[in-house]
Amino acid sequence: MEALKVNDTLFKGSHSTEDLLKYYNNWAQTGKYDEHLSVDNGYKGPHITAQAAAEVFEPNRRPTVQILDVAAGTGKVSQELRQLGFTNIDALDPSGSMLAQARKKNLYNNYICDFLNEYTMPARNAFYDCITTSGGFGLGHIPADALHDLIRLTKKGGYIIIAMREEYIYMSCYNDILEPLMRKLENEQKWQMVQRTVIQEYAFNKTGVLYIFEVS
Numbered sequence: 001m002e003a004l005k006v007n008d009t010l011f012k013g014s015h016s017t018e019d020l021l022k023y024y025n026n027w028a029q030t031g032k033y034d035e036h037l038s039v040d041n042g043y044k045g046p047h048i049t050a051q052a053a054a055e056v057f058e059p060n061r062r063p064t065v066q067i068l069d070v071a072a073g074t075g076k077v078s079q080e081l082r083q084l085g086f087t088n089i090d091a092l093d094p095s096g097s098m099l100a101q102a103r104k105k106n107l108y109n110n111y112i113c114d115f116l117n118e119y120t121m122p123a124r125n126a127f128y129d130c131i132t133t134s135g136g137f138g139l140g141h142i143p144a145d146a147l148h149d150l151i152r153l154t155k156k157g158g159y160i161i162i163a164m165r166e167e168y169i170y171m172s173c174y175n176d177i178l179e180p181l182m183r184k185l186e187n188e189q190k191w192q193m194v195q196r197t198v199i200q201e202y203a204f205n206k207t208g209v210l211y212i213f214e215v216s
Contacts, residue, residue, distance in 0.1 A: 020140055021095060024094075024097070024098055025095050025097035026097075028074060028095060028097040028098045028101050029097050033098070033101070034076075037073075037076065041204070042201070042203060042204045042205060043203045043204065044199075044201070044202055044203065044208075045134040045164075045202060045203055045208065046077040046134050048202065048210055049132050049133075049163045049210075050080030050081045052132075052195075052210055053065075053086065053132060053159070053161060055212075056130070056159050056194070056214075057130070062084065062085035062086045062087075063085060063087050064088065065088060065129045066088050066127065066128050066129045066130070067081065067086060067089045067090070067129065067132060068089075068091075068124075068127075068128045068131045068153060069081075069090065069108070069133070070116055070131060070132065070136055070142070070150070071092070071116075071141070071142060072092060072093045072098070072099070072102060072108070073093060073095075073098045073102070073135075074101040074102050075091065075102035075105055075107035078091070090110040091107070091111050091112060092112045092116060092120070094113060096113050116142055117146065118152075120153075121153065124153055125152055126152070126153070126155050128153055128158060129154075129159070130154070130158055130161065131153060131159075132161045133150075133162055134163040135163065136162075136164070137164040137174070137178075138168050139168070139171050140173075143173065144173065144174055145181070147178075147181055147182065151185065151190050151215055154215045156216065157214065159212060159213065159215070160212070162210070162211040162213075163199075163202070163208060163211075164208060164209055165207070165208055166206070166209045167206065167207070169209065186213075189216045191213040192214050193212070194212040194213060195210065195211065195212040196209065196210070197210045
């Protein structure tokens with residue numbers, strides 16, 4: 001499957017940040033991104049992520065919920081969220097070409113072209129009711145210590161929803177790092193795990209994991 005081959009090249013290979021950005025920009029510009037990462041090709045991450053948001057927010061509250069979609073790409077999570085009644089959604093992605101495609105679809109209120117790190121959007125600390133990220137965790141992508149920034153940008157009582165391939169947890173960048181840090185942050189009362197669910201056939205017939213945290 002071409003989509004799985006491309007995905008594994010990006011998420012399992014050793015690439016510089018500059019090379020990854022070039023690849024993502026080209027992937028968006030050719031239109032192949034939306035083709036490869038489609039439900040028809042077996043990628044269910046955005047749907048699963050949006051459904052998780054619907055679980056924690058009642059329908060009557062959804063139009064006012066402020067959401068930040070991290071690693072937003074061309075807007076697949078936002079498309080799913082909007083179908084469920086969410087309308088106040090911002091995008092964060094380092095690829096300008098990805099965000100340009102999302103902008104054409106009018107999927108977000110704000111398009112923020114940046115990496116997620118300690119310097120990201122300091123004016124929006126404790127601003128969002130919910131942060132979503134689907135497929136943003138992988139080798140060379142969102143680092144484990146960015147969990148601190150997800151918490152920083154989320155209101156107390158807000159939710160952080162992370163969907164990722166299960167096998168990526170055991171990559172060198174996350175193995176014995178990512179989930180221990182999640183537990184450490186819980187022990188420090190920074191957040192509380194609401195859900196950790198293994199998802200069969202999450203992407204390309206591969207198993208995924210869905211995490212939901214409530215910020216303390």
